[in-house]
Amino acid sequence: QQQVKQSPQSLIVQKGGIPIINCAYENTAFDYFPWYQQFPGKGPALLIAIRPDVSEKKEGRFTISFNKSAKQFSLHIMDSQPGDSATYFCAFLRPTGNQFYFGTGTSLTVIP
Amino acid sequence: DAGVTQSPTHLIKTRGQQVTLRCSPKSGHDTVSWYQQALGQGPQFIFQYYEEEERQRGNFPDRFSGHQFPNYSSELNVNALLLGDSALYLCASSSGPIFNEKLFFGSGTQLSVL
Numbered sequence: 198q199q200q201v202k203q204s205p206q207s208l209i210v211q212k213g214g215i216p217i218i219n220c221a222y223e224n225t226a227f228d229y230f231p232w233y234q235q236f237p238g239k240g241p242a243l244l245i246a247i248r249p250d251v252s253e254k255k256e257g258r259f260t261i262s263f264n265k266s267a268k269q270f271s272l273h274i275m276d277s278q279p280g281d282s283a284t285y286f287c288a289f290l291r292p293t294g295n296q297f298y299f300g301t302g303t304s305l306t307v308i309p
Numbered sequence: 310d311a312g313v314t315q316s317p318t319h320l321i322k323t324r325g326q327q328v329t330l331r332c333s334p335k336s337g338h339d340t341v342s343w344y345q346q347a348l349g350q351g352p353q354f355i356f357q358y359y360e361e362e363e364r365q366r367g368n369f370p371d372r373f374s375g376h377q378f379p380n381y382s383s384e385l386n387v388n389a390l391l392l393g394d395s396a397l398y399l400c401a402s403s404s405g406p407i408f409n410e411k412l413f414f415g416s417g418t419q420l421s422v423l
Contacts, residue, residue, distance in 0.1 A: 201351075239416050242414065301350055
């Protein structure tokens with residue numbers, strides 16, 4: 198069983214705030230690190246992803262920060278909006294693998 | 310362009326029964342993976358099908374079985390249902406079985422075992 202630690206379990210922020218969600222992993226063989234967003238009643242959807250050869254990636258209001266030596270990576274949501282309220286999952290994939298390992302999820306609520 | 314479609318959306322079964330869930334992959338995709346998502350948890354990999362064969366399997370008992378058809382659609386079968394099998398079952402499709410970064414999920418089938 199791959200060890201994936203995601204925190205916090207839940208998060209409440211005001212509109213415009215910058216929620217930060219963290220993930221830690223143990224297996225250094227992983228080399229693809231996506232974040233998925235899931236709304237109630239829907240399947241997860243790919244939000245943004247990073248490879249360990251870069252330390253940061255931005256796509257719109259979403260930023261991944263990656264710390265390879267600490268085996269951690271984080272999702273930052275800039276100028277958060279009520280529509281960002283969802284559950285966020287970090288995930289990992291090995292280079293030769295074909296299965297994703299998911300974190301336990303973070304429930305984000307953005308208050309108007 | 311239809312995405313990944315799953316049926317049924319909801320299902321209620323009793324312990325000991327058998328269930329079949331269905332999935333049609335996104336157009337252009339040939340690989341189907343199945344995940345189980347328990348309430349409040351992240352998805353867990355069950356298995357993956359490519360070229361009508363099971364390519365990889367997660368830590369699930371052989372009560373869980375599957376099939377892939379020539380049109381790439383897939384079925385997940387669960388025998389001898391247990392209460393603990395109650396979960397959201399997600400189908401994900403991709404192009405090719407290895408290192409398939411672009412994984413597209415369906416909305417899932419919510420299975421309740423009473």
